[in-house]
Amino acid sequence: MKEKCPSCRSRAEKLKVTPPGEIKFASEKEIRMINRVIEEKFGVTILRNELVLLNKLPATDKAYEVIVNGRRILQVHFLPESGWIPKLKPEGGQLIYNLGGRGWIIADGKASESIVSKGVNLMAPGVTDAHPSLKVGDEVYVLNPAGRVIATGTLKEVWSSVKRGVIVKVRDSWEADDIFDKESSLEAAVEANEPILKEEAELSVSFIQKTLSFVKKDVTVAFSGGKDSLIVLDLVSEVIDPKVIFTDTGIEYPETVKYVKSFSGDYDILVADAEDGFWRGFEILGPPARDYRWCCKVCKLGPTNKLLKEVFPDGCITFVGQRRYESSKRAKQRRIFTNPWIPLQIGASPIRNWSSLQVWLYISWKGLRINPLYLDGFDRVGCWPCPSSDMWDFEMLKERHPNLLKKLENELSKFLPEEDIKSGNWRFLRKRSPLKFWERNLERWISLLSNEYYSKRFNNLLKSIRKNSESIRIDHRLSLRDEREILWILAKAVSCLGCGSCLGKCPTGALGLGADGKIEIS
Ligand code: SF4
Ligand code: SF4
Incomplete structure (x- = not known):
């Protein structure tokens, strides 16, 4: 991060986000979802033309931290049984209040002070007023007498009906920061970050050049149809004309297969085809799970090995889109590595140190064509029946390809009771x-x-x-x-x-x- 914004010269501010900080730009569909959730609960439309960032949270299902104009305003969590629910930050409460929304409760001066300084709950004697529509269990925000939001949390009791006890179980407690009212746009973000992107891209290109200066093997890029490998393909192409390896697991989204094929005019695409290996394996080994990933061997490693043996019997170097922020396992992996399961391949990750926000900014900066699934809010564009998917991913699959979800449910029902399928417990061997x-x-x-x-x-x-x-x-x-x-x-x-x-x-x-x-x- 530069100290000053290269575009407007104002001082840059560090934004604290929940780790690991895998941030993306919200799609129009996601903005509509967030607006709908807030409208239902608070009666106002919170997002208009701003640039909205979503930080993926470590949670039991899909959850994002919503960032607008440099402030975290709320979180949205998907619960399979009740849909999306919001959890406000004080800044989000302030936005809603300023727009005339409901969901507020006013604390007196003494209670406000204790909430801000000690993070305590709001108790009955400290309440002076509240929106009349509030019900027990509602998400609420607490105002001080000056009309500033100082906390958010859950309503435990309707304040007018009790004289003592906890009224609001406070979750976050600080006085809301002002939200910048500057217009924000993707174009402005790209322009402001261009020098940083250039620097990062140069470092990656020089890594590719250096690697190729001592690894004298055929050069390939593993292209999955995802955003990270798209960038790697772009960066490697600046240095050399690579061959592209696409591992078709046989359970790819149809959009992903079509998207990858659309590059065949520019690249020599070699397909490592798992054919129907997933479903044959499913029949014999049962449904895969997060803690039972037999399919990675059957659908990825096996077909890749076969292809390499055939096309690169003397081995190859493969540039991949792995980044250290993706997972703790990836963080431990070296930048140039070998995998005992794929002995003919030396792997190298040019974008190992990139954050996902840099990835998205680079894509916009270079005008790269992305997999259309991202535009619809998908985070993952690989195998559609993957046990690593969130239940929200399956909701989206149902919307786009109801027949595919039906097939998965049918196959699962041969092994597991319905409750394991509906609850999503099938995705964990230990929970089945x-x-x-x-x-x-x-x-x-x-x-x-x-x-x-x-x-x-x-x-x-x-x-x-x-x-x-x-x-x-x-x-x-x-x-x-x-x-x-x-x-x-x-x-x-x-x-x-x-x-x-x-x-x-x-x-x-x-x-x-x-x-x-x-x-x-x-
Ligand atoms: S890993 Fe080897 S033994 Fe296992 S299914 Fe594949 S070929 Fe057969
Ligand atoms: S379904 Fe998931 S676990 Fe299985 S091969 Fe695909 S990515 Fe790996």
């Missing part, structure tokens, strides 16, 4: 109904184990389990206590999907795919 899951699958897995060799082993195991032994020894090496896990391991052992991802990991090259497309040891 375990008994039903295992009972339902036992029969399927036993049928998989019809192979004579495995069925013998399987029956031996079952006998041991029935004897109630505390631990089971297989080939004198493996000791496991969990009966279910043993069944699972056995089922997996005989149900190779032929994805090929383990071939790359094998240090001696002894693994291969046989004539039936399944794993074979030579």
